Amino acid sequence: MKFASSYEPGEYESDIYAAWEASGIFAPTVSTVPVDDDGNGVDDRLEENHPDTYSIVMPPPNANGNLHIGHGLTIALEDSLVRYYRLRGASTWYIPGADHAGFETWVVYERNLEAQGHTRFEFDRNELYARVWDFVAEQRGNMELQLRALGASCSWDDLTFTLDENVIDRVYTTFEKMWNDGMIYRGEKLVNFCPKHQTAFADIEVEHKDEKGTLWDIAYDDIIVSTTRPETLFGDVAVAVNPEDKRYKDRIGKTVHLPLTDREIPIIADEHADPEYGTGAVKITPAHDFDDFEVGERHNLERIQVISESGKMINVPEKYYGLTTAECRKQVLKDLEEQGLLRGEKKIVHSVAHCYKCGTVLEPTLKEQWFVDVEKLAKVAIEHLENDEIKFHPESKKKVLINYLGNLKDWNISRQIPWGIAIPMFHQVDYESSDEPDWVFDRRTNLKEIEKAGVRYVRDEDTFDTWFSSSHWPIVCTDWTEENFNPYYPLNVMETGADILFAWVARMIMMGLYVTGEVPFKDVYLHGLVLDAHGQKMSKSKGNVINPMDLVTKYGSDAFRLGILRGRSAGMNQAFSENSVISGRNLCNKLWNISRFIQSLVDEDRGEESEVSIPKPDYTTENMGEDWICREINDCLEQIEKDMKNYRFAEAVDALYQTIWDKYADWFLESQKIYKNVPLLKKTLETLLIALHPFAPFVTEAIWQNLSWTDGFIATAKWPARLKYDPISAEGFENIRIIVSETRGTLQALGGTNNGKKYGLLYDNDSLVQDNQMLIKVLSKVPTINSLNGTPRGLRLALANHELYLDAPEKVIKEYKETLTDRVLSVGRELDALNLRLRNPNYVEKAPAHLVKETQNQIKEKEKLIAHLKQQIEYI
């Protein structure tokens, strides 16, 4: 037997994936190389007769890491789209990637290095780069196996690593263009610097946390300033007061004595000083505070660096030299206290910048770095966004993004870590010796030193911010070039986490427009965070992390995918629990058993068929149940098509659950236990399997391979066309469903056990019941169904339009009287509400006619029902 009594995903999944991969079906069918079939020199794909393309790039997971739950969601979403469009006949290109994860990987590597008793300073940059490369190569591969286990139908030959040559080439080309366009500049600015990791960060990488701190009041002569960082006073170059502040008006332009030193510093007027806060006077330290830096710019003040990159005091009186900032603060406070200059302290809560990786407090540090002037980039991006060239899901994120771009500051792209793409800039060694520029662009970053026009240049040691290269992702993955038309660019959709809207999506849009002149993708779908079952953020410290691979092993890949897609909508953080995966597993098993059952009917049927080979008969519908299921399946297909277009994954999955389980299995298949229509069973099963395949690729393929009549892979099947059926007959089946449900419900309500076995059904003068008596009997599990000849007897079922009785004894019926009375009351209330609505002249006048008519019909039905119920009560 091919079909075991339950579906065991572990027995099928890896073989199925291997078969898919070996057959090459994940590769796109339309190439990126121009095609000129008719020799007219024009790429023929520009015309309409070629298949559609569908392209999507995977946000590259860390090359040497493992997949976490967010990746699981990413793959479930993206692969469902890709498989769906593949079934719809598009040339799909799902491009996998691997991220060198510059900083992340570096942190892990440096930790290893330190564990072995080494430090980064023992090696030069090239050596370190080579060592990390080997480290990553050793660890690599895990995540790729995990992507396969999740069923990702990506084109493995096209896997792009963020340090691949073509990526670096493209990044250098862009950088060169920007350099020539004057958009790159080297500036000494304050940067967020992590003293532990010895690198700077972009604003976006900084994590702000509220912390308790102290605000000290210090006397600078007669002016009291407030500060949370007394140790930086050695870097003070001014005291600022608000120009409107009357208290200090006549002091502006004068000087005060800087405590603990012999320096005089000026009192300046600047809006930055808030008269309401503290004493209204602020010390200005341009080298160690972002606001002060700007004040310094405005007033052309000196920048005195008093904290080194390793966090030690420099350029300070000898007493303080070499102390850590914490030690220095203590000493300064002590000395001020002794001199009577410390005038007060207050506990406050303020937000402090931390390294998002190690939690160390970031030190604003003066550094020479490469910056991208983002003004033009942001402006162009905003124009295209406002022009609606990219559709966002959820829609609201577009506004958020435009708002962000409107306030963007210049982008620091220098990082002081060796693991990354080297910045292709070289500076002159001997500045005096030539008129050549100080800095030159050159791609030969494998060299430390180059010579140009007889001048020696040395390479900048820094590497690019990863987001600078990542922002090229749609361009590099699709092999976009300046020369050729590329049918895969722009991407159809960019699917990624809402948390990197600014860091990644914003930059891809700016870079895509800058490099290609086009937006890099047509749609953006952003998913929220996967939270634990109680809506809490997953974290190692809380111990509530769910590993997707554990769930795949336990319940199967399909179960995981179905489970994580359910109840999820774009942009929303959503809780996730094992329960939803269990429910997915159950659906897979259900479908498996449906298929097993149908295969057994097909096997039986074959024996009875004549041996003469006649053309394969198409299916036809022969009764109401068959017409009905065709209608329901068609509705389901329509729903899925609409949902996929709008990225409503959960709704599509829901529609499939309901159709397969509540309709196909519970009603149609049950009815087929009496009337078998094997061609239709085959056709409908195929349809449902294909429709579910994007979401549950493995079980549908496993079934497809086990069925006796199907060919090829379901993964490359054709999306089903609508089924043919008789709509009037289909609607008729709804009556049967009402009759059966009412019968079942009444049997349960009668009290006692196993009533279904005890009481038969009687009908009077009802052709629908007469024509379908077998079906009604079997579905409602009554022992008999007969025409009532003569006086009605038993319990009349509460159906407005059908004369149907349960042949129960009087005693049982009497006990049911109360239930009937309750029912009359409740139907009565519904009737009152309907009547009220209809008695409102405004409703009758203004509501659409079909609604009014519907209300009238409902009233008729309810009235009839009440009459029947009352009649029954009296009869008892």
Add this chain to the structure above:
RNA sequence: GGGCGGUUAGCUCAGUUGGCUAGAGCGCGUCUUUGACGUAGACGAGGUCACAGGUUCGACUCCUGUAUCGCCCACCA
């Protein structure tokens, strides 16, 4: 301070131009060895749609306000 989002059943969530008796999954209760499936089937209980106003014939849906939870950005000497 600016912005965004949530508040619907015990839990997690749907509810798409305002219109059938507000739905699903899980959980809960009762019953059931039925031509596949107990990872199942049948039936059922459970909701003042956060609150207060407003618009409308009609509001979970639109508007205003309040409460509450959460996120993002900026600022915090």
